[in-house]
Amino acid sequence: MSTFSPFTEEHQLLRQSFRQFVAKEITPNIKHWEENKICDREVFRKMGEQGFFGVSFPEAYGGSGMDMWAAVAISEELSHANIGGLAMSLYAHTYLPLPVINALGTEEQKQKYMAPALRGEKVAALGITEPGAGSDVGGITTTAEDKGDHFVVNGSKMFITNGTMADFVVLAVRTGEGHALSLLLFDTATPGFSATPIHNKLGMHSSDTGQLFFENCIVPKSALLGEKDFGFYYIMSNFQEERLIASITGTAAAEAALERAKAYMKERTAFGRPIGKFQVLRHKVAKMAITVEACRSLAYRAVAEYIEKGPGAYYIISIAKAFICEEAFNVANEALQIHGGWGYMEDYGLARAFRDLRLLTVGAGTTEIMHEIISKIEMDEVRHDKVLIKARV
Numbered sequence: 001m002s003t004f005s006p007f008t009e010e011h012q013l014l015r016q017s018f019r020q021f022v023a024k025e026i027t028p029n030i031k032h033w034e035e036n037k038i039c040d041r042e043v044f045r046k047m048g049e050q051g052f053f054g055v056s057f058p059e060a061y062g063g064s065g066m067d068m069w070a071a072v073a074i075s076e077e078l079s080h081a082n083i084g085g086l087a088m089s090l091y092a093h094t095y096l097p098l099p100v101i102n103a104l105g106t107e108e109q110k111q112k113y114m115a116p117a118l119r120g121e122k123v124a125a126l127g128i129t130e131p132g133a134g135s136d137v138g139g140i141t142t143t144a145e146d147k148g149d150h151f152v153v154n155g156s157k158m159f160i161t162n163g164t165m166a167d168f169v170v171l172a173v174r175t176g177e178g179h180a181l182s183l184l185l186f187d188t189a190t191p192g193f194s195a196t197p198i199h200n201k202l203g204m205h206s207s208d209t210g211q212l213f214f215e216n217c218i219v220p221k222s223a224l225l226g227e228k229d230f231g232f233y234y235i236m237s238n239f240q241e242e243r244l245i246a247s248i249t250g251t252a253a254a255e256a257a258l259e260r261a262k263a264y265m266k267e268r269t270a271f272g273r274p275i276g277k278f279q280v281l282r283h284k285v286a287k288m289a290i291t292v293e294a295c296r297s298l299a300y301r302a303v304a305e306y307i308e309k310g311p312g313a314y315y316i317i318s319i320a321k322a323f324i325c326e327e328a329f330n331v332a333n334e335a336l337q338i339h340g341g342w343g344y345m346e347d348y349g350l351a352r353a354f355r356d357l358r359l360l361t362v363g364a365g366t367t368e369i370m371h372e373i374i375s376k377i378e379m380d381e382v383r384h385d386k387v388l389i390k391a392r393v
């Protein structure tokens with residue numbers, strides 16, 4: 001509907017080619033992946049082969065060197081496919097661990113992990129959350145004991161996307177007291193590592209969620225990402241892309257739900273006329289459209305600021321994440337309501353959109369944590385670049 005567009009012709013061509021990819025490689029597999037509660041590893045290889053993982057990454061590592069709007073175009077198309085679980089697996093591979101490697105990794109680490117991940121040859125995951133610590137990153141208890149020329153890792157991670165499929169994990173570990181955490185590039189072929197799938201999820205069925213276990217895992221010092229004991233600060237500042245992508249995804253998924261609701265209102269009749277003639281439902285559509293446009297404006301502004309400031313854009317990104325993830329779920333809820341009993345069935349895709357979107361207010365930093373960040377800036381007059389709270393930022 002909107003005439004404002006930040007997309008160039010190059011972005012639009014990318015969008016069209018990815019749309020074709022989705023129609024050929026993703027849509028026909030939705031039922032199978034959702035029922036199996038895991039997607040196919042082959043889809044990673046195909047995404048990489050076609051260059052879709054690397055659109056916003058440097059050309060030196062196999063990316064296309066485009067800007068973040070390219071990633072936005074890919075994310076929007078994926079959301080319109082209405083398979084949140086697969087989308088999450090692909091984002092958790094691309095936009096959670098890889099930006100951190102890109103920002104902090106050595107040349108050798110980038111060639112060994114980031115380049116094959118962008119080609120889809122290696123599957124990546126981000127391992128921060130533990131059974132006893134999620135928002136409270138400072139509460140992490142998985143340890144990496146410094147043994148001189150190597151670390152010995154012990155502990156466990158919870159709810160890790162791509163957890164059982166991953167070839168490597170960007171892993172947050174404790175290397176000292178207090179906030180002394182570090183990030184390791186952990187190879188899942190390491191002896192002592194194991195992973196079990198978590199299947200009893202409300203939604204996101206086609207994504208692989210795992211619990212990871214580390215028992216006396218020997219990790220070389222060369223696996224350290226950035227500086228030792230600085231992991232907490234890296235986590236605080238370097239994980240903005242996952243929130244940005246969550247905001248884009250939420251907006252596009254809400255828009256897709258609105259489109260479904262409008263189509264259904266034209267075809268369904270009640271009391272002798274299309275339900276689209278009922279003013280109460282038409283006004284629901286108006287409110288949903290207002291919400292989608294508000295979400296899009298906020299998400300796009302956050303992207304524009306991220307392009308300009310990088311992780312320094314976290315104030316507007318936190319606002320976008322908090323607002324959009326709550327509102328996108330509300331739009332899906334209204335779209336389901338408009339479908340009546342059929343909305344509750346699997347047939348129209350609203351049931352899947354509803355349960356998948358529910359995760360967005362929890363994952364990538366909860367709404368409450370976003371509010372915590374925003375309120376610190378608003379109330380304590382803390383300069384944006386100096387904000388530090390003891391929670392996942």
Ligand SMILES: Cc1cc2nc3c(=O)[nH]c(=O)nc-3n(C[C@H](O)[C@H](O)[C@H](O)COP(=O)(O)OP(=O)(O)OC[C@H]3O[C@@H](n4cnc5c(N)ncnc54)[C@H](O)[C@@H]3O)c2cc1C
Nearest residue numbers: 126127128129133134135159160161362363364365366368
């Ligand atoms: C399907 C799925 C996939 C996931 N994928 C990954 C992944 O790939 N990698 C990864 O590391 N993690 C992953 N997570 C974990 C996710 O990031 C955490 O669940 C989330 O950060 C919340 O942590 P928690 O579950 O420990 O909840 P808690 O931190 O225990 O929070 C419980 C409640 O308390 C609130 N709360 C906590 N602290 C505060 C505070 N200071 N002020 C106000 N309220 C507060 C929270 O907002 C929440 O409502 C995934 C989770 C799920 C469900």
